[in-house]
Amino acid sequence: MQISELYQGKSKAAKCNLWHRNIFIFLSLAFAISSNSVFYSLGIIALFSALILLFTNTSIAKLAKLLSIPLLFVTFSCLAIVININAGTPFIKLEHFYLGHSNESIMQALLICGKSIGMCTIFLFYMISTSISEMATSMRKIGIPCLFIELFILTYKYIYCVVERAKQLMIAQKSRMAYTKRKGIYESISFLISSLLIGSIHESSVAHYGLQSRAFDDKFEFIHAHTKQSASFSLTLATIVSIQALALFLTY
Known part of the structure; x- marks a missing residue:
């Protein structure tokens, strides 16, 4: 994926109505934020990664490279949640204190990391499909x-x-x-x-x-370029939102 593709909005999803795309992105972000399941966040990442690959000519390697920077940033940020001082199971012991971790902190860090990367993939799809x-x-x-x-x-x-x-x-x-x-x-x-x-x-x-x-x-x-609207894309986005809502309901 070239950086110019993010600024030109030439993906296949651009054929969908603008406000249908906006509602789709808003609902997807709301579902991703409200979820408390790591598996749901992983599903969001997989879903929108598949949509990016489907609607653009990019490869899996380029997409992984593009997501590596936010993943690295979020991973290092979550270390502050995983590592506890004088609490949890110790893994580094010093003279007066020790560094430890707990299952709760690890699960919380995984949830935050999953939510963050999921929202990154949603915003990336929005940038590709919208000029x-x-x-x-x-x-x-x-x-x-x-x-x-x-x-x-x-x-x-x-x-x-x-x-x-x-x-x-x-x-x-x-x-x-x-x-x-x-x-x-x-x-x-x-x-x-x-x-x-x-x-x-x-x-x-x-x-x-x-x-x-x-x-x-x-x-x-702005002078907007005329693009032929496709009802099938709007129907596809509506179906995906319905699947997300059902999956979110089942995780509670």
Whole structure:
């Protein structure tokens, strides 16, 4: 999965009605948050991973790589829940205190980890199936202030510009044999970060001046591309929501 796919909204799910997608995502998030079952969270991860693979041309390896960063972050965060000081079954003993764990803390950490990764897969599916213009339109319809919508759009596009510039810099560095020797790796990485920072500041200034020169009034107006709506996709999403609701009911 390329990062550009997340910003173009060209997946097959984009044929579904926008508000049907929004309701589907909202209900899925509500079910994922309210569940207290690790198995339900694992089912959510498997379900939306399958939907991402079905509606895009990505591979399992690319999807796993994309989810590895939030998984690593959540795993290290959950260690604070698993590890207890002077409580539970000790596994590291020191002079005045020990580190321990308990079955309750492990199950709580697994539940939080499952919920977090499940919500990540839901948001990833939403990003793939919904363009930035559709997201901004939805935010405007539900009454979110224009300032927050503006910040959302600028941040959303800024991340894309940073990723694209980093890709160009890495291609230029590799063409000059930058990462072939171990001694030069750190120097190349530091140069990449510094150039990326300077270039990103320059790109943001260019974007700001471009908006001001066009008399920007804090309101983004989008021209939506006409896409043929498919009732079968809406029916599929309704069926999936029904299955999630039934599975959530059975876990209680």
